[in-house]
Amino acid sequence: xxxxxxxxxxxxxxxxxxxxxxxxxxxxxxxxxxxxxxxxxxxxxxxxxxxxxxxxxxxxxxxxxxxxxxxxxxxxxxxxxxxxxxxxxxxxxxxxxxxxxxxxxxxxxxxxxxxxxxxxxxxxxxxxxxxxxxxxxxxxxxxxxxxxxxxxxxxxxxxxxxxxxxxxxxxxxxxxxxxxxxxxxxxxxxxxxxxxxxxxxxxxxxxxxxxxxxxxxxxxxxxxxxxxxxxxxxxxxxxxxxxxxxxxxxxxxxxxxxxxxxxxxxxxxxxxxxxxxxxxxxxxxxxxxxxxxxxxxxxxxxxxxxxxxxxxxxxxxxxxxxxxxxxxxxxxxxxxxxxxxxxxxxxxxxxxxxxxxxxxxxxxxxxxxxxxxxxxxxxxxxxxxxxxxxxxxxxxxxxxxxxxxxxxxxxxxxxxxxxxxxxxxxxxxxxxxxxxxxxxxxxxxxxxxxxxxxxxxxxxxxxxxxxxxxxxxxxxxxxxxxxxxxxxxxxxxxxxxxxxxxxxxxxxxxxxxxxxxxx
Amino acid sequence: xxxxxxxxxxxxxxxxxxxxxxxxxxxxxxxxxxxxxxxxxxxxxxxxxxxxxxxxxxxxxxxxxxxxxxxxxxxxxxxxxxxxxxxxxxxxxxxxxxxxxxxxxxxxxxxxxxx
Numbered sequence: 320x321x322x323x324x325x326x327x328x329x330x331x332x333x334x335x336x337x338x339x340x341x342x343x344x345x346x347x348x349x350x351x352x353x354x355x356x357x358x359x360x361x362x363x364x365x366x367x368x369x370x371x372x373x374x375x376x377x378x379x380x381x382x383x384x385x386x387x388x389x390x391x392x393x394x395x396x397x398x399x400x401x402x403x404x405x406x407x408x409x410x411x412x413x414x415x416x417x418x419x420x421x422x423x424x425x426x427x428x429x430x431x432x433x434x435x436x437x438x439x440x441x442x443x444x445x446x447x448x449x450x451x452x453x454x455x456x457x458x459x460x461x462x463x464x465x466x467x468x469x470x471x472x473x474x475x476x477x478x479x480x481x482x483x484x485x486x487x488x489x490x491x492x493x494x495x496x497x498x499x500x501x502x503x504x505x506x507x508x509x510x511x512x513x514x515x516x517x518x519x520x521x522x523x524x525x526x527x528x529x530x531x532x533x534x535x536x537x538x539x540x541x542x543x544x545x546x547x548x549x550x551x552x553x554x555x556x557x558x559x560x561x562x563x564x565x566x567x568x569x570x571x572x573x574x575x576x577x578x579x580x581x582x583x584x585x586x587x588x589x590x591x592x593x594x595x596x597x598x599x600x601x602x603x604x605x606x607x608x609x610x611x612x613x614x615x616x617x618x619x620x621x622x623x624x625x626x627x628x629x630x631x632x633x634x635x636x637x638x639x640x641x642x643x644x645x646x647x648x649x650x651x652x653x654x655x656x657x658x659x660x661x662x663x664x665x666x667x668x669x670x671x672x673x674x675x676x677x678x679x680x681x682x683x684x685x686x687x688x689x690x691x692x693x694x695x696x697x698x699x700x701x702x703x704x705x706x707x708x709x710x711x712x713x714x715x716x717x718x719x720x721x722x723x724x725x726x727x728x729x730x731x732x733x734x735x736x737x738x739x740x741x742x743x744x745x746x747x748x749x750x751x752x753x754x755x756x757x758x759x760x761x762x763x764x765x766x767x768x769x770x771x772x773x774x775x776x777x778x779x780x781x782x783x784x785x786x787x788x789x790x791x792x793x794x795x796x797x798x799x800x801x802x803x804x805x806x807x808x809x810x811x812x813x814x815x816x817x818x819x820x821x822x823x824x825x826x827x828x829x830x831x832x833x834x835x836x837x838x
Numbered sequence: 839x840x841x842x843x844x845x846x847x848x849x850x851x852x853x854x855x856x857x858x859x860x861x862x863x864x865x866x867x868x869x870x871x872x873x874x875x876x877x878x879x880x881x882x883x884x885x886x887x888x889x890x891x892x893x894x895x896x897x898x899x900x901x902x903x904x905x906x907x908x909x910x911x912x913x914x915x916x917x918x919x920x921x922x923x924x925x926x927x928x929x930x931x932x933x934x935x936x937x938x939x940x941x942x943x944x945x946x947x948x949x950x951x952x953x
Contacts, residue, residue: 493931500935504942530953539949543942554941556927556934600952604945615923622913622920624905664848699905728854728861733845740849762909770905775898806854808845 323367324379324403327413327452330360335445342438350428353441357424360448364417367456368410372818376406376832378458398520404458404833407818411670412455412582414815415677418800419575420448423568426685426793429786430568430692440480440566446473447572454579458833460509461519463583464502467548470576471498478565478573490564497557501544508540521591522833525826530595538596541587542604548580551642552611555635559619562631563697567688568793570627571681574634578673581638585645585823593652593826602650605642610749613639613756621763626687626697629767630680633723636756637676643753644669644738647745652824661745663820668737670823671816675730675804679722682797686716689786689794690771699770706772708783713772715794720768722801724761730801733808 334356341352371377381401405413427444431437450470457463475498479491509519511533516524528534547554558577562570588601616636623629644665651662689712690705691697706713722729725736735757743750786794804811822829845852888895913920926933 493934496931497934497938501938535949535953536946539942539946543938543945546941547938553926553937554934556937559927560929596949597953600948604948618916618919619923619927621909660848668847703902703904727852728857733852733854736845736850736852737847740847744849762912766905766908769903769908774902777899777902806858807843808852808854809843812845 320366320370322379323363323370324377324405324456325381326363327360327367327456328449330356330363331445331449331452334360335442335449338442338445339438342441346437349438349441353424354428356445357421360452361417361421364413364420364452367405368414368417371405371410372407372814376404376822376829378833379403379405398518398523398833401462402458402520402522402833403456404522404829405456406829406832407815407822408582408586408820409456409822411674411815411819412579413452415578415674416448416451416455416575419572419677419681419797422681422793422796423571423685425796426571426688426790427566427568429789430566430688432787433692434481436480440477443473443477443480444569444572446470447477447569447576450474451572451576451579455582458521459519460512460521460524464505464509467505467580467583468499468502470579471495471502471548474498474561474565474569474573474576477569478561480569481564481566487564490560493557494561498548501547504540505544508537508544511537511540520833521586522830525591525593526830526834528592528595530592534592534595538587538592541591542584542601545580545584545587546608549577549584550612550635550638551608552615552635552639555612555616558635559623559628559631562634562684563625563628567627567684567691570631570688571684574680574684575677577634577638578641578677581641581673588649589652589823590826590829598649598652602646602648602652605646605649606749609639609642609644609646610752611639612636612642613753617756617759617763621759621766624699626690626699626702626767626771627684628697629699629763630683630687633683633760633763634676634680636760637672637680637723639756640735640738640753641669641672641676643742643749644672644734647742647749648820648824651745657745661741663824664737665741665745666820666823667812667816668734668741670819671737671808671812672731672734674811674815675722675734675801678797678804679719679729679731679801682715682719682794682801683723685790685794685797686712686719689790692790693783693786694780699767702771703774703780704772704776705780705783707776708780709772709785711791712786712794715798716768716772718798718801720764722805724764725757726761728802728805730804730808733805 342349431440447470450466450473453466454463454470457466475491475495478494479488481487512524513519515533516527518524550558562573565573613636616632616639620629620632623632648662648666651657694702722731725731739750739753843853843855
């Protein structure tokens with residue numbers, strides 16, 4: 320149990336390395352291996368999150384046997400080893416990655432059945448999971464960069480996996496190029512901090528950062544790179560290109576990958592620079608990015624004809640809600656009265672929406688994958704009447720669509736309500752925009768629902784069958800969680816969201832948990 | 839028990855279970871009203887066919903409304919906005935990179951001015 324943080328990375332890495340070897344023993348054994356290691360990785364994630372939520376922050380240091388060796392006596396108070404720091408915020412993200420990671424692996428068993436090169440596919444998918452898990456649990460900026468690169472490169476390769484007249488390769492190239500340039504900018508920022516503070520540990524940096532001109536430049540480089548990676552407008556252009564071309568299971572996890580970047584952005588703003596930046600200014604920058612993402616995302620989604628491209632624009636739009644909630648939390652940070660009345664509820668709403676979005680957007684991408692798997696097209700103009708033959712897929716789509724549109728009693732409504740109410744007190748215009756975006760989201764998904772499932776049975780799809788069982792299981796688990804989180808939102812807030820919000824706000828706690836009071 | 843199932847948003851509250859109960863009751867009332875209808879009505883006569891100025895009704899498959907036909911009015915009314923926003927999505931990686939660098943530069947200016 321003590322080594323859970325290391326195992327969270329080791330498990331998918333072992334899965335990735337050995338998958339090509341296991342694949343030589345046949346498809347059935349390889350599928351069993353993939354499911355086994357996905358289960359194991361998710362189980363480790365849940366156990367780790369449970370341990371953190373029950374016992375407090377875990378600081379796991381590689382290469383030492385006891386906690387008092389974290390900071391060597393001759394290091395000048397600087398932890399020189401690799402440290403994973405998992406507080407409630409990290410645990411919250413680990414739970415999201417564990418749920419979605421398991422569902423997409425189960426789904427992929429059937430979804431990838433027709434394709435060749437499955438050993439490479441699962442290897443890359445495991446690497447993507449390892450990269451995302453690493454980004455979430457590391458307490459070291461350089462480690463964060465390394466895991467960001469692992470997830471970016473694995474993601475780019477997976478986007479290009481299904482060669483479709485070169486379009487997928489182009490989409491993968493775009494994703495890879497922008498991610499690499501963003502990563503390089505991030506690395507420059509790390510260098511600027513390292514030369515000043517002789518450390519890459521986030522807790523050390525958070526305790527020593529002075530907001531010198533170099534710190535300021537580093538902050539801008541971190542912020543822009545992570546905002547681009549999470550798909551914030553106007554840096555969202557890669558999102559529809561990549562999300563639409565990747566296999567649907569990959570797209571569902573690319574959403575989580577983007578959310579890991581979002582987590583990084585919040586960690587930089589709240590923990591690393593929380594004490595030295597002008598939180599009102601940065602809060603408003605995040606709010607403006609959020610509003611732009613919400614509005615431009617949804618309005619660009621409505622005229623789309625490719626169902627996955629449409630959903631990708633909605634992913635941009637939903638990221639806007641998260642940015643709005645967390646941005647209001649940051650803008651209110653410097654005013655204690657405003658923080659308690661508006662900031663904390665908005666922050667909780669924004670964080671809750673991260674989890675809800677991972678579930679329903681994952682579900683929606685998986686339903687789109689089923690349509691492509693059975694019908695061979697994503698073009699809404701060519702689809703119709705599928706509800707006659709694909710009743711379960713239609714049901715799962717309805718659940719996901721109502722959740723993303725914020726219709727009660729699904730989970731999207733609960734988090735959006737928290738955002739609307741708190742943001743309304745902060746600035747009513749922002750709340751009105753958020754509500755209008757929800758209405759447009761519903762309109763957009765009504766169009767998708769009608770185009771895919773309604774109408775008479777079309778001759779070309781008369782023989783189309785329901786999705787295979789593993790795909791239904793993957794979607795079913797996500798759909799069940801969308802309903803459960805919608806029916807019992809307070810339990811989710813109490814157990815996962817509120818501790819995550821407290822951890823994000825507790826700048827001093829993060830530092831002392833790692834350094835044990837040593838500065 | 840009720841409090842446990844209620845989401846406290848900080849400015850209000852929301853109970854999804856009560857909502858579901860209300861929804862179920864509404865559906866039951868709707869079903870009861872529907873069940874009062876006449877079950878002996880013959881739907882196979884011309885009375886149920888659409889009247890298309892005397893023209894024959896085309897096959898259902900031929901008149902399925904496709905995605906491009908939906909929200910035409912909305913996109914047409916906002917054509918000014920779409921004419922502005924769509925060309926920005928060029929699909930060109932160099933343009934994507936330019937947007938990223940422009941935001942980085944703008945952010946730097948904002949952070950320096952309002953530090």
